[in-house]
Amino acid sequence: MAPDGSSGVAGCSIVHNRSFSDPRGSLSAWDDVVPFSMTRVNFVYDVPENSVRGLHAHKLIHELCVCPVGGLTVTVEDASGKRDMTISGPNEAAHICPGTWITLHHFQPGTVMLIMCSGVFDPKEIIRNRDAFDEFYGVAGAPKLADFIPVNTPIFLGDERKFLLDCIDTGWISSEGSYVKRFEEDMAAYVGRKHAVAVANGTAAIDIAVDALGIGPGDEVIMPTFTIISCVVQIARSGATPVVVDADASMNMDVSKIEGLITPKTKAILVVHLYHFAADMVPILDLAKRHNLYVIEDAAEMIGQTYNGNKCGSFGTVSTMSFYPNKHVTTGEGGMVLTDDPQLYERIAARRNLCFGPPRRFVHSEFGWNYRLTNMQAALGCAQLAYLDKSIARKREIGRLYTQLLHGVKGLHLPPDALGDERNIYWVYGIVLDESVGVEAEVIQKKLGEKNIGTRPFFWCMHEQPVLLAMGHCKNVSCPVGENLARRGFYVPSGLALTDAQIQRVAMELRTIMEAL
Ligand SMILES: Cc1ncc(COP(=O)(O)O)c(C=O)c1O
Numbered sequence: 051m052a053p054d055g056s057s058g059v060a061g062c063s064i065v066h067n068r069s070f071s072d073p074r075g076s077l078s079a080w081d082d083v084v085p086f087s088m089t090r091v092n093f094v095y096d097v098p099e100n101s102v103r104g105l106h107a108h109k110l111i112h113e114l115c116v117c118p119v120g121g122l123t124v125t126v127e128d129a130s131g132k133r134d135m136t137i138s139g140p141n142e143a144a145h146i147c148p149g150t151w152i153t154l155h156h157f158q159p160g161t162v163m164l165i166m167c168s169g170v171f172d173p174k175e176i177i178r179n180r181d182a183f184d185e186f187y188g189v190a191g192a193p194k195l196a197d198f199i200p201v202n203t204p205i206f207l208g209d210e211r212k213f214l215l216d217c218i219d220t221g222w223i224s225s226e227g228s229y230v231k232r233f234e235e236d237m238a239a240y241v242g243r244k245h246a247v248a249v250a251n252g253t254a255a256i257d258i259a260v261d262a263l264g265i266g267p268g269d270e271v272i273m274p275t276f277t278i279i280s281c282v283v284q285i286a287r288s289g290a291t292p293v294v295v296d297a298d299a300s301m302n303m304d305v306s307k308i309e310g311l312i313t314p315k316t317k318a319i320l321v322v323h324l325y326h327f328a329a330d331m332v333p334i335l336d337l338a339k340r341h342n343l344y345v346i347e348d349a350a351e352m353i354g355q356t357y358n359g360n361k362c363g364s365f366g367t368v369s370t371m372s373f374y375p376n377k378h379v380t381t382g383e384g385g386m387v388l389t390d391d392p393q394l395y396e397r398i399a400a401r402r403n404l405c406f407g408p409p410r411r412f413v414h415s416e417f418g419w420n421y422r423l424t425n426m427q428a429a430l431g432c433a434q435l436a437y438l439d440k441s442i443a444r445k446r447e448i449g450r451l452y453t454q455l456l457h458g459v460k461g462l463h464l465p466p467d468a469l470g471d472e473r474n475i476y477w478v479y480g481i482v483l484d485e486s487v488g489v490e491a492e493v494i495q496k497k498l499g500e501k502n503i504g505t506r507p508f509f510w511c512m513h514e515q516p517v518l519l520a521m522g523h524c525k526n527v528s529c530p531v532g533e534n535l536a537r538r539g540f541y542v543p544s545g546l547a548l549t550d551a552q553i554q555r556v557a558m559e560l561r562t563i564m565e566a567l
Pocket residue numbers: 251252253254278280281322323348350351371372373374383384385
């Protein structure tokens with residue numbers, strides 16, 4: 051295998067292999083799981099009790115530590131924080147990426163450790179001085195995460211710095227630069243769409259989608275009640291009517307309730323994939339086809355998630371994304387509108403850019419917005435998209451670790467790892483308090499806050515939004531599932547910079563809080 055290009059703590063992980071046992075003994079095979087081309091192997095053995103080894107970093111070389119006998123803890127550190135990887139026995143190994151400060155400790159007695167390396171020994175490639183490492187990798191100036199654990203911290207592992215410098219060096223900083231086009235093409239290719247238009251944020255993307263479809267006075271749009279306000283703003287502003295649907299146990303729109311709400315005025319179904327899983331698209335697309343409705347698909351939280359083998363963002367007549375820092379691809383602020391329809395694409399592109407002519411630039415037949423994305427933001431997006439699949443793999447690791455650590459805590463509904471064939475993407479790790487818990491989520495969030503742990507509440511339903519009620523929308527609507535989620539749901543730190551040690555601290559504090567209730 052070629053070197054996998056990952057670096058830093060976020061790229062490090064525990065790797066498992068296959069082992070074959072028969073009456074003659076066991077064979078531990080490392081042929082197809084080593085995440086780089088192996089060039090050299092070293093052994094460490096005869097380690098005295100309480101020894102600490104490592105205490106260096108590699109600039110280029112990947113290592114895979116495996117213990118045919120015994121085990122140890124491998125701690126890796128960089129500016130994002132620390133991560134402990136404890137390995138034991140011949141079938142698991144710690145993949146250490148370049149750009150991490152390595153500490154090997156807690157060796158079990160008699161441990162034999164084998165270190166597979168991706169490059170030949172080169173003293174110039176090794177940093178042995180901790181201060182020099184901190185300086186070189188920006189740890190010295192980085193904010194220390196040790197105390198407060200924020201709900202999200204983004205991470206930059208690829209060409210972000212290089213591409214941003216390219217914008218500055220070439221002077222292409224506005225929306226006219228080439229990274230914008232490249233980001234659009236790369237995202238369209240990733241999701242499997244014909245056209246993509248990069249915009250200023252995910253809310254802008256929905257505004258444009260609704261307007262480009264010509265939704266306005268007299269139209270109805272069926273949408274989930276349990277979602278972010280961004281979904282409803284342009285529908286309501288345009289004079290159309292939002293018709294809301296309750297959530298189901300997946301937290302997405304309850305598809306069984308949609309058909310009964312379709313009227314001759316219904317023009318579109320706006321579907322949102324929330325928190326963990328894609329919404330159930332087959333019945334939604336079927337209804338849309340049978341009733342000749344547009345589908346607006348908000349895939350802001352599900353970039354990289356699949357449903358029936360297709361990427362989220364590929365299902366809508368128009369689909370949208372957000373690149374806010376808590377998203378799987380971030381450009382600081384940013385969004386995307388995707389479609390396969392060439393005419394819609396023209397309308398979307400025009401709306402991003404104030405609907406400048408034809409017939410001539412400053413003559414306007416329609417209103418648009420200045421919702422352009424800058425070249426600098428798109429540069430970040432191009433770099434981030436290149437390793438999106440790795441970011442998602444880490445999100446899944448984070449989710450599974452939380453579940454493992456919180457398993458059995460009374461009163462918590464933890465998100466399942468899969469729903470049928472669909473795998474949880476853990477955009478965030480969302481928890482819902484059981485009805486038997488005598489308090490609502492905000493009480494638990496406050497207690498976690500007192501322990502220096504950031505959290506966020508779940509969304510608040512559209513049918514309980516004062517702004518919509520004041521406009522006369524959603525009168526006498528009751529959506530008990532969404533109302534319960536809004537009051538009893540919250541999420542814990544879930545960002546890509548989170549270390550395993552931080553996850554352990556969050557889980558431990560939450561367990562203690564729940565047990566003391
Ligand atoms: C489901 C969903 N849609 C839309 C948005 C809006 O995106 P933005 O914050 O980029 O405007 C968000 C934001 O987090 C979201 O979660």
